[in-house]
Amino acid sequence: GTGVVTATPEQGDVEYLSPVTIGGQTINMDFDSGSSDLWVFNTELAAGSQAGHSNFNPETSTTFQLLQGASFEISYGDGSGAAGNVGTDTVNIGGATVTNQAVELATAVSSSFVQDTQSNGLVGLAFSKLNTIKPVQQKTFFDNAIATLPIPVFTADLRHAAVGAYEFGNIDSTKFNGSLSWTDVNATSGFWQFSSQQFAVGTGPTMNLAGGQAIADTGTTLMIADPSIVNAYYSQVQGAVNNETVGGVTFPCAAQLPDLAVDIGGNYMATVRGDDINFSPVDAAGTTCFGGLQAGTAGGLQIYGDIMFKSQFVAFNGGNNSIGMAPHQ
Numbered sequence: 001g002t003g004v005v006t007a008t009p010e011q012g013d014v015e016y017l018s019p020v021t022i023g024g025q026t027i028n029m030d031f032d033s034g035s036s037d038l039w040v041f042n043t044e045l046a047a048g049s050q051a052g053h054s055n056f057n058p059e060t061s062t063t064f065q066l067l068q069g070a071s072f073e074i075s076y077g078d079g080s081g082a083a084g085n086v087g088t089d090t091v092n093i094g095g096a097t098v099t100n101q102a103v104e105l106a107t108a109v110s111s112s113f114v115q116d117t118q119s120n121g122l123v124g125l126a127f128s129k130l131n132t133i134k135p136v137q138q139k140t141f142f143d144n145a146i147a148t149l150p151i152p153v154f155t156a157d158l159r160h161a162a163v164g165a166y167e168f169g170n171i172d173s174t175k176f177n178g179s180l181s182w183t184d185v186n187a188t189s190g191f192w193q194f195s196s197q198q199f200a201v202g203t204g205p206t207m208n209l210a211g212g213q214a215i216a217d218t219g220t221t222l223m224i225a226d227p228s229i230v231n232a233y234y235s236q237v238q239g240a241v242n243n244e245t246v247g248g249v250t251f252p253c254a255a256q257l258p259d260l261a262v263d264i265g266g267n268y269m270a271t272v273r274g275d276d277i278n279f280s281p282v283d284a285a286g287t288t289c290f291g292g293l294q295a296g297t298a299g300g301l302q303i304y305g306d307i308m309f310k311s312q313f314v315a316f317n318g319g320n321n322s323i324g325m326a327p328h329q
């Protein structure tokens with residue numbers, strides 16, 4: 001069957017949380033199309049780490065089974081991470097159910113996860129080759145579910161400061177304008193990766209980024225693009241500066257921000273709304289704002305995170321490794 005769950009943004013759209021039922025226990029988790037581990041806060045964690053969180057209790061689940069000798073250890077782009085043991089249990093996401101899903105029980109989590117008490121773990125939705133479980137790598141929820149879904153797809157409908165949805169096994173065409181533009185994905189690195197070699201700032205000319213590559217990453221808050229894109233963009237924003245102390249580009253909160261169009265696989269120019277690039281104030285007075293578009297390393301892999309998802313409905317097709325995109329309805 002299909003599955004649909006709400007995707008509720010934390011304050012400031014820092015991340016989106018969705019209800020996941022594990023062994024009959026419903027826990028709000030962060031769906032991450034940029035990683036491939038499903039790990040959860042649980043009663044094995046130190047009490048100090050459990051505080052404030054919903055903690056899965058493997059002992060009260062009648063379907064949980066420990067995976068003897070298995071462990072995991074994962075670190076994320078921002079240096080945060082988690083590690084622990086592994087079991088299997090029945091995982092139900094909005095009706096889409098997998099009976100023997102690897103469920104990773106963190107026994108250690110980094111401080112940023114402990115502090116983020118609305119989030120109680122991650123559901124990795126990238127390719128299973130990135131799963132960190134040893135000695136035997138395990139499959140993601142989507143990989144396990146795909147054979148039972150009417151169509152081998154999950155979709156992300158993330159919104160600015162509003163409740164959106166993740167859906168498994170169905171494409172809800174009432175959620176986007178026009179038709180989806182489909183692009184082949186290169187799964188070699190385990191990401192939902194595609195070429196992105198052109199961009200345009202506002203009504204300006206289309207510019208080239210030879211060899212540009214990007215991934216669709218629902219677990220990254222911002223949009224991390226090549227410095228050439230970032231410089232071209234902020235050259236059009238009065239008062240934009242590279243603010244070392246804050247750690248990125250800031251500009252006056254009153255600035256008029258142009259849209260940014262980025263190429264998706266040579267088939268489609270995805271327009272990211274300028275308003276969504278005004279991410280958050282950095283000062284109490286709300287005078288200076290932090291950009292939702294920030295620079296990665298020149299020539300590096302670009303990370304199109306939630307800033308892009310707020311403008312684009314995205315379908316991930318695991319049947320033919322492609323991504324479909326269209327503006328939100």
Ligand SMILES: Cc1ccc(-c2noc([C@H]3C[C@@H](O)CN3)n2)cc1F
Binds near residue numbers: 077116219
């Ligand atoms: C506190 C916290 C920290 C990081 C992340 C996080 N989740 O996904 C990602 C990106 C980066 C890449 O690693 C894969 N996707 N980052 C989530 C958190 F709740």
